[in-house]
Amino acid sequence: MRKVSRLSRFNVASLALGLAFLYLPILILVIYSFNASRLVTVWGGWSLRWYHEFFNDRAMIEAAWMSFRVAVSSATIATLLGTLAAVALSRGERFRGRTLFSGMLYAPLVMPEVITGLSLLLLFVALNAERGFWTVTIAHTTLTMCFVAVVVQSRLGSLDRSLEEAAMDLGCDPVRAFLSVTLPLIAPAIVAGWMLAFTLSLDDLVIASFTTGPGSATLPIRIYSEVRLGVKPEINAICTLVIALIAVVIVIASLASKLSSSQGESAAPL
Amino acid sequence: MTDELPKTHAATGAADGDASAAGRPLLRIEGVVKTFGTFRAVDGVSLDIKAGEFFALLGPSGCGKTTLLRMLAGFEAPDEGRILLGDKDIAQALPHERPINMMFQNYALFPHLSVRDNIAFGLKRAGLSRADTATRVAEMVALVKLEGLEKRKPDQLSGGQRQRVALARALARRPQLLLLDEPLAALDKKLRENTQGELMELQRRLGMTFIVVTHDQEEAMTMASRIGVMKSGKLAQVASPRDLYEAPRSRWIAEFVGDVNLFDGETKLRDGHRLVIGTRDAGTLVVAEPREPVGAGRFSIAIRPEKIKLSRRAPVSEAGRETMINSLDGVVADICYLGGTTTYKVKLDTGGIVRASVANSARLDVDAYSVGQQIVAWFTPDDCVVLPS
Amino acid sequence: MSSRRIFARPARFAAIAPYVWMVLFFLVPFAFVLKISLSQTAIAQPPYEPVFALTAGWDALKAAFAALSIENFKLLVSDDIYVFAYVRSLTVALTATTLLLLIGYPIAYGMARLPKSWQAVAMVLVIVPFWTSFLIRIYAWINILQHDGLLNQILLALHLVSQPVVWLSTDSAMYIGIVYSYLPFMILPLYATLAKMEPVLEEAASDLGAPPWQVFWLVTFPLSLPGVGAGVLLCFIPIVGEFVIPDLLAGSNSLMIGQTLWLEFFTNKDWPVASAAAIVLLVVLLVPLLLYERLQKRQLEQGR
Known part of the structure; x- marks a missing residue:
């Protein structure tokens, strides 16, 4: 017998929000690691500068x-x-x-x-x-x-x-x-x-x-x-x-x- | 919470059964279709159920019978068609809004609630007062003979007791229609036979309408007054147990319900209400013309094993009677002793094999046939069912 | 002799190495904590010298016993700082656990209702952030919550606030951090019980006339209680002793006991008081710890 999904709109919304909550901060962190600017909050273009810094x-x-x-x-x-x-x-x-x-x-x-x-x-x-x-x-x-x-x-x-x-x-x-x-x-x-x-x-x-x-x-x-x-x-x-x-x-x-x-x-x- | 108790009385059944039969059925299913993806689980089913009926939906697994039942309970909504209860279309109503209850396969008893609370669950939802609930629960407990077990949890009950709790829980709200999904599948054979009797007795006494889904044809035959056989999402035949067995409408049904010998052949001659059919495996057979006359062409002939008699010599037609008898010569190939009956496999001289089931009416059968013995298998034209090939 | 018995003998030999290890590195150290917590503060100073010599023999041991005192525990009870720290730890853990339950339950419930093949994917998605370092996850939030961080920029852009809100060094930041870090620990046990639950029970309830919210409240929730218990304990116990999150995200005016212990140990170099604080923390957590053990044992050893 095939099972039908019993997913309600509430279920989908809580899943989506939950996963966003779990992943967004990490994603933001990763993106900012490629930021050329010294100010963490100002976007200065893509750069590997901070990786350089780390390896030195x-x-x-x-x-x-x-x-x-x-x-x-x-x-x-x-x-x-x-x-x-x-x-x-x-x-x-x-x-x-x-x-x-x-x-x-x-x-x-x-x-x-x-x-x-x-x-x-x-x-x-x-x-x-x-x-x-x-x-x-x-x-x-x-x-x-x-x-x-x-x-x-x-x-x-x-x-x-x-x-x-x-x-x-x-x-x-x-x-x-x-x-x-x-x-x-x-x-x-x-x-x-x-x-x-x-x-x-x-x-x-x-x-x-x-x-x-x-x-x-x-x-x-x-x-x-x-x-x-x-x-x-x-x-x-x-x-x-x-x-x-x-x-x-x-x-x-x-x-x-x-x-x-x-x-x-x-x-x-x- | 403004849930109201379904306005029915348990007595809708037998008493006014005749009146309902003349007028509208209790439940009318009209052209119901349910697809899952591209799979048509239920494919255009129409069916009327009368009040007070004990109806069985029978079919192999995957035939759509459970899906149909779940649509009646409200767990699935049909894609097409109507489901009328009385004169109300309930096809899109939610399960808790329907005056229909279900006894689930494996019972689905709430493991965290006692027997009493399981039975009272639906009553509380219906807004019954505390006193009324207690009275009704006591009534139900007595009905299914569970006195003294009210405080137990489901996991402290035997399989048979659990089945009774499930039944009492579903009956407690006095539904207009009770659905039973494989109600006896989880019980062992002995218990199953007793319970079948009890279910029938209960249904007669309460005059309720039962629809049972089962894959066990014996169970359906024993309990139901009418059986609907389902195949690939369609109703293949709806008939009384006797008609289903003695007058199956197709080769598939003849094979699905009970055991059967089948011979394929072509009409050679029509002689009044007799047809003469030439078969490959069993030579020429004379059969009775079916109720709905058939034209010429290819047919299957179905003969139930217990209709086939065995003897050492060909039987002689009784003097003065025009009974034509089909008699086939052969050799006993295999003997299967089953207690009440013995099934003989006879290899016919014409090449085919027939199975004949013979009642063991004597304890000491000195005359029993043995393997390798020359034998005659015979049956009358009326024992044969002609089916479209 | 059953096959299980035949198996049991060699299996027991397997216990020897881990047993010895755990006694040596888990059980015995507690004896040291207890011993130091009962020592005079002076004895343990300076911290890098052995606290007592194991080779000193019986007399030295007797002398050591004579020197035991409950001064440190008296200090813990009499000094408001410690009492407040314990109270605050318990309040924070209780609040955070409640938040986690309220946020985690709908997510776990949604997961359990996904089609089977998607459930595995959702579970991996929930576990993966847990594999990425704890510290990194807190740091990610510092990025977002700081004065000119992303959150304030968004709030300003949407004109929800007229000037940047102070997030860092507040309890809100700490709760965000705790919920974020412990969410998988809440979701997974909840999901495990919800996924195991037979959907037919919910159907039976609605068949018996229960509208959806009653189905949830009368059947789904009570049946998920073992998962709720596991999730709550799995979060509550470590949060009480949490150090990193309050240290990095909360303000420094009221400390949790984990921070106090850290401070006494690393900054004040007062080992005996730190040890006493650890013992008290352990006592506070004893009941939830025992509950958790029973749950864990039942879960891992049932059905055999």
Whole structure:
């Protein structure tokens, strides 16, 4: 039976307004990053001047590089740990400490960042760890693995469990069954988890501010200190570049997940 | 809120059924068309429903029966045509403005409301007082035998109980017309048979008009007084269950309703009210001329399996009677024991295959046929239905 | 032995690494926050020295316990600045969450009513801005809201105002920023429950005589309450502790608790007070946090 759209005029209007609200500010920001004028509000014609300025700003470039390295390494560790956690929660049935485990995984999702940041800093100080790349990476891993766990767990939960049972029936032990059947099926969720972790890390200001040390600022920390001083066209250019990077990551990841899911459908032999 | 309760009484049915039958029907559907994109889901349907009728819309999935029902309920508006309830065109009226209620497939019970609140939902919308609502709900609960379950939520009920709540909820507003969308599809077989009986009993007692949509022909045959068979958005035939089965109007209907043997052939001879038809698979057959005389040309002959008798030797026409009997020689090819009946597949010497359904009237049948046995399958001309090819 | 049981054993081993990680980097740090919050301010100064030595042994630990005091908490309760900060945080979070619900619900409702193939597109469209950095989104609004920004230019051009309106450093700017940043968090759980809801229930209600607004109010809304709960908690909890948005968009005359904590920590270098503030914030958020956990757990672990 064909479904008729039940869309009323009110529905269309609220959708259109909502999306405009979400996108217009970003669009405006991107457009103004190409503004030749120093005054952010006066249009002086198209120009790449502020991108130039950014690429000559050594401190900014270093911060961007630091952010990128932190994002890649923390997202990778977080994806590994988060996937393991999701498997334990969705396939482990009952085990001792399960409640505490799931509690620790869900809480950071909404925990105010100031609390997470402060508590991690106090730990690092107590351990007398040198603060910089690794402390920020660890902090971001702790936060983002929870997001990965949730994304992967919800995919695992919606998976037909008789697939795993079929694999075992055909002679796989549980671990083999998981690796050969379940893992390929949840691969898109794992990729999405990595992406989420990557952008969350790239995005984070508060936790990084607490856990980093002198001389190793991340990009958000630098942007923040500039923004506090007022609007600068160079910031528009940096923001546009970050948006572009994230857009590329999204496109690549969605292509990858599409590829892996279409391979899955073409029934790869075990 | 100025919603008024539909001004009907439950007794519009049987009592003044005769009067209505003579005059206007309760519901008149006139040339109704509904398209989705380029797909004509309902393609020019006209139909009259009398008050007090139990009407079934039968058809395979995608035939447009559900769309037609949804137009009666008001969830879809027809692109063309009129829907008259009494003398009012309701085609464009919104669902909540119609004195028509529906029992949904899978029931659509509100999961956040108790049994009582589900049944009371429509009554409150109709502006009934608190006391009247309570009385009516109690009445409905008693009617569908749900006493003691009023406070339960739908997910605490069994499938059969949920079905009853859905029925009570739809009946509570005393609609002029009750629509039932696959009302028994979600029940298991045993429960379904009991519920069929209960639905019929309820409909007779309340004298209400029911329109049921179903894909299950047995269900339609059992419950309905009249059946409309739909195919590709059109009404293929509207008839009583008996006529539908014994006098299908087309080859498609003969095959859709029940089991049938079909032979294609050409008229060879016309002999009074008998036609002689030559078929490829079953040789020459003598059949009764259909009610509406047919010209020469190609025909299909339909014979229901239970009309075909089997015996070891060809039957002899009784002395003094001009009964011509079609008898076909063959070999038993397959036997399918079904409990009440046994279906024999007979491979005819002329090449075709007939299926004959024989009632197992004796527990110990020493005379049963076996596979490979030579056999005669026979039937009278009146057992055959001649259909346009 | 069921296949689930067979699976469960190796699956439990998978818990070990993430379990250890979370205990070490999520649970243990709270012990430190608690410890520091109970320390004398002097002990923690200067901030870059270890607060206490883990190697000092049992006696040192006992000495440390003896030195604990609730002075910092007394300060938090007695000083108006902190009390006001908590009250303001809760008020802001409550107001912003209400706004988010009022704005997010119609959008989620519209999404759920789109044809199925469009729903996926709409969902991506709602999520994508969330992927673009938080800070960037706030900065985008500074662009628009500043004295000679786009908003004032439009208002002036339309002759709606005769001179530029001050937007930045006001509560309005802060609310715009919060609503903008948290909108996807409100929309997505709402959309998830609304999309799962069977449209036939709405049809049944209208069949039983309910006009559209009653259909919404008596059926659609009550059935979407789990989504409302998730959305509200997902927004409310982090907004209470929000730092960046009020810092960049609101005025500096009344601070939220996240800002106060930041100020104590980075500017005043008073770690014990900052830690105490964090503990109090955690206590304030304990009930919504537990509610959220239960919801999350039920959502992720049901149907198995």
